[in-house]
Amino acid sequence: DTGVSQDPRHKITKRGQNVTFRCDPISEHNRLYWYRQTLGQGPEFLTYFQNEAQLEKSRLLSDRFSAERPKGSFSTLEIQRTEQGDSAMYLCASSVGASYGYTFGSGTRLTVV
Amino acid sequence: KNEVEQSPQNLTAQEGEFITINCSYSVGISALHWLQQHPGGGIVSLFMLSSGKKKHGRLIATINIQEKHSSLHITASHPRDSAVYICAVDGGATNKLIFGTGTLLAVQP
Numbered sequence: 435d436t437g438v439s440q441d442p443r444h445k446i447t448k449r450g451q452n453v454t455f456r457c458d459p460i461s462e463h464n465r466l467y468w469y470r471q472t473l474g475q476g477p478e479f480l481t482y483f484q485n486e487a488q489l490e491k492s493r494l495l496s497d498r499f500s501a502e503r504p505k506g507s508f509s510t511l512e513i514q515r516t517e518q519g520d521s522a523m524y525l526c527a528s529s530v531g532a533s534y535g536y537t538f539g540s541g542t543r544l545t546v547v
Numbered sequence: 548k549n550e551v552e553q554s555p556q557n558l559t560a561q562e563g564e565f566i567t568i569n570c571s572y573s574v575g576i577s578a579l580h581w582l583q584q585h586p587g588g589g590i591v592s593l594f595m596l597s598s599g600k601k602k603h604g605r606l607i608a609t610i611n612i613q614e615k616h617s618s619l620h621i622t623a624s625h626p627r628d629s630a631v632y633i634c635a636v637d638g639g640a641t642n643k644l645i646f647g648t649g650t651l652l653a654v655q656p
Binding site for chain 2: 482
């Protein structure tokens, strides 16, 4: 197992287009998190899955954002009708439980032009 | 006021210097994390603390639960230590980490 994988690493898209990102967590990790990080800031929480259940969503996750984890393994984050303000690094992390720490992916950097 | 505050925001040091980065938080926590982020984005976990002190190589992390304060120390700093160091707290029941804004460290040879 090579850790948490995110794909793509970079995405440039035109305003108004839809984009989808994928996260493959460590296989035995039942908890999966999405965070968003803008330039010069720390990451901000977007959403959290335990297995396939989405248990918490941030107010940052507007109606244009949707996340899924259909079989409790990989997860996708989709942004519809992208806006320039969506430009950020989208980070995925996984865990077997808070007491055991978190493993982060390398992130997907989105640029909306 | 942010729930997690770090200082300084930027730090430049000469190779070999002893470095301290501070983190204060205002919420109840089950654990505090120190993370390292290099250009390109990937985040690496350095320490997870719930009390006392931990050491790994040239890195030392301490936490004072009563004062709601933690410090990350780097001894004998090296240019390869140049990165963003981020403090994050885990509230346990909140199912998420709350991050500080990070400290950008540049160690010059």
